[in-house]
Ligand SMILES: Nc1nc2c(ncn2[C@@H]2O[C@H](COP(=O)(O)OP(=O)(O)OP(=O)(O)O)[C@@H](O)[C@H]2O)c(=O)[nH]1
């Protein structure tokens with residue numbers, strides 16, 4: 006018998022959900038950054054080992070007060086995912102952040118999900134900023150509680166053991182027969198196509214290299230991926246932003262900012278696909294991209 010099932014990750018923005026998924030899988034599937042709502046849509050990624058398969062569903066973090074249109078849309082998207090049928094829910098909280106009304110909002114949503122749940126308290130590697138006592142009361146509500154450091158993979162092993170305990174078992178023969186597996190568990194490694202994934206890698210660099218405001222005015226479209234005869238992979242991508250001022254900031258003095266973003270993204274893409282990459286990256290103003298989002 007092996008285990009196979011779907012695990013939903015839910016929590017406030019920035020608690021480390023995507024970092025956790027990347028580190029368990031051992032490969033970057035979701036971009037991460039210190040800014041909230043880095044993840045904008047749910048990402049499904051497959052973890053496989055001898056005990057079985059886990060489909061992790063990483064979701065965008067829920068923010069307490071969604072002020073702008075984009076943030077509202079992202080919150081709505083996450084709420085929809087919470088209704089999906091899953092075998093287990095991981096509710097992740099951040100030990101380095103105060104529990105406030107935003108956390109109460111997320112807890113309220115988690116309580117409504119009628120599935121087995123595990124409470125994961127993340128970032129315990131950072132004792133200087135620990136609000137651990139504020140999360141203590143949750144330990145009565147959740148039978149299974151793990152304190153981890155997703156970034157250092159600390160205590161992640163025992164958590165995985167527990168996750169597997171909760172997942173349904175099926176015979177090895179049945180698991181090998183795609184017909185016998187529920188269709189929503191037959192995923193490729195990642196549910197994103199390569200254009201979307203490359204766009205995400207570029208978007209991550211904007212989240213890491215620009216100030217607080219700009220990332221939320223931008224999205225990235227990858228238009229073309231071409232394998233050239235000379236062995237170079239040509240990628241044409243556009244950063245969309247909402248007005249000229251932001252465009253100017255993204256370009257930077259003498260075009261330095263866009264160059265930095267492009268070069269950082271290009272290097273990571275080249276490493277990931279093990280090919281030489283030419284990244285043709287431009288910036289466009291589109292005041293309406295957020296309305297078209299999704
Ligand atoms: N110290 C510490 N930092 C962490 C840990 N896990 C994640 N982080 C950092 O926390 C920030 C947010 O991590 P993400 O994985 O992007 O968080 P997320 O929950 O996916 O956030 P959203 O997608 O915005 O909802 C990043 O800067 C991570 O490097 C951890 O275990 N310890």
Ligand SMILES: [Mg+2]
Nearest residue numbers: 022023043044
């Ligand atoms: Mg994320």
